Amino acid sequence: MNKGKFITLEGIDGAGKSTHMGWLKSLLEGWGYGVALTREPGGTPLGERLRDLLLHRDRRLNPETEALLMFAARREHLDKVIYPALDRGEWVICDRFTDASFAYQGGGSGVSIEKLRILERWVQQDFQPDLTFYIDVTVETARDRLGGVRHADRFEQEHDGFFQRVRGAYLARAAQWPGRIRVIDGNRPIPDIQKELELNLSIVCK
Ligand code: ADP
Ligand code: TYD
16 A cells, blocks of 8 residues: 655644644545644644643743653654554644744754754654645734634743744745745635645645
8 A cells, every 4th residue: 555645734823724734634535535634742642741731831841851842742643643644545634743843942942953853863764744834924924813812822922033033944944945845825815825735735745
């Protein structure tokens, strides 16, 4: 059986990733593929517990501790969920993956890129998503969209300068890997964005 494809969604908080997850699943199922939706941090019982610790609004961890926990959750996620689903021939759509560690812990919080690369190699060797959609919005747009969130989590409480750095790190990674990471202008209406997601998926993966 052919291996499935691994698709990841990235963007700053409020970019609109979660909005497209279910839609992407329906689209791919319509093309005849089995699809698993998952997210990081999370996706396994351990990962979801780590997610609670990492996103707790009153807890601020050392950024390197944060990075180590993100990659620990990822190791478990790959082993228990992502690799088995791909081996069964399913497509896996993951709300955030390793690009988020480079953008948030690296760009946002200043953890050294060399240390993150060591963790990346340790945890996933050469494994990378087949395709990553980076949904790019301005920090102002993201703030407006999250305006209705009553209990912002630990990251959503960060100041605009933090998110500018995270966005800059995402854009730099997208420029470094233009084949894998597609920059999608997320400031547009949802149907326009989904048209572009569909076009990219049909070209790259069908
Ligand atoms: P994320 O998962 O990236 O944090 P969400 O998908 O939860 O973002 O979207 C945040 C908010 O913005 C939601 O209320 C959602 O309905 C809204 N939203 C998402 N995409 C768009 C868009 N293209 N235009 C307007 N509002 C959007
Ligand atoms: P997210 O799933 O986007 O939260 P929400 O459901 O509120 O949209 O993301 C959780 C947070 O975790 C997000 O602020 C980014 C952060 N994060 C990192 O800092 N590093 C990582 O490696 C990952 C996967 C997420």
